[in-house]
Amino acid sequence: MSDYRDRIDALAARAREDRREFDPPANPPAEERALTYLRDGVGEVVAVYVETRTGEFAPLDRAEMSDLETALNDWLELYARCHGRAIDAEFTVREVAELVIKTRDVVESARLLTAIPERDRSVAWGSRNS
Template sequence: MSAETRFAARIGELADRATEDCAAFEPPADPPDDEQAMSYLRDGAGPAVSLYVEARTGGRMVHFPPDQYHALENAMNDWFELYAACYGVDVESDVALREAAELLVDTHNIKDVAQILTGVPER
């Protein structure tokens, strides 16, 4: 199985999970819900950004066809929106994967990445 095929399968799984998470989301009755917010980062946005970093580092330059790239980027943005919603904040996340990846490499912390990119919670 080629690297492109392996990455495509992982992207598909992440995109499906983001869709499921969006459909199942119930806003917290008493925001913030830090635990739920972190689960969207730990189980969603973090793995999405990490997959991109993995594909672009270590001597690899795995090519993502546009549909796969956009599916991964949209999934990441969905999770950033769910993260913010757990704090009672409505954001429309339109972050480029590369921007999130660069921040993750710099900070080593997906929560810091989400906070910087969404402004939630305020610093």
Template sequence: MTDVSERIETLAERAHRDREAFEPPSNPPDEEAALTYLTEGVGDVVALYIDARTGEMVRFTDAEFVLLEQALNDWLELYAACYGADLDAAFTAREVAELVVDTHSIRESALLLTGIPERDRRESWSHADT
């Protein structure tokens, strides 16, 4: 369990650093940064959650869940901010993980959860989705 606790703490620290360092794009969207927050942030949280749930059925403590979900929501808010949108994210690790498993796409999952980007921006996405 120590390994999972350390991984959660590392994710929480990274999310906090990302929030602190974030500067809104001067001309949104910054799709590259948005995708980075999804893949290297949200994706890491989802991967940890799925690994923990499908491996040894690790039980997270309440404090670990708070840290994990705060990191997840921090990165989703940064993703939205890259499109010039404000988001008060309050998603659970479970709902995001289930959506990623269902859609097979972190990007599509973020869109379904947040509604960001708006329809006209989605058309610029390539079919080679992440």
């Protein structure tokens, strides 16, 4: 057990509560709620993971990693449901953390991982019809 056990327990409990209390939006997307799951959920999981891997290395045990990954994936699934989509998220904390570090943006990372919302290719690549 690491020094991060209490923070991990709190994140896991909050993710379980968010999942239990989730009510799908009547008219997706519920963008603000989706962003809250990313910033206050996924972002916090990534922050704990990065803290354990920087400075004085704090190894996490299997239960701690499992709790972090479950919370992370719960929040990514809730993010998708806020957009009217259901996914079975099975990401590792490491792959999400690496992508967040690379993009420097938890929202963009979630979009890349889940493909939600879908990108409008005419906007992304420029419209040739104009």
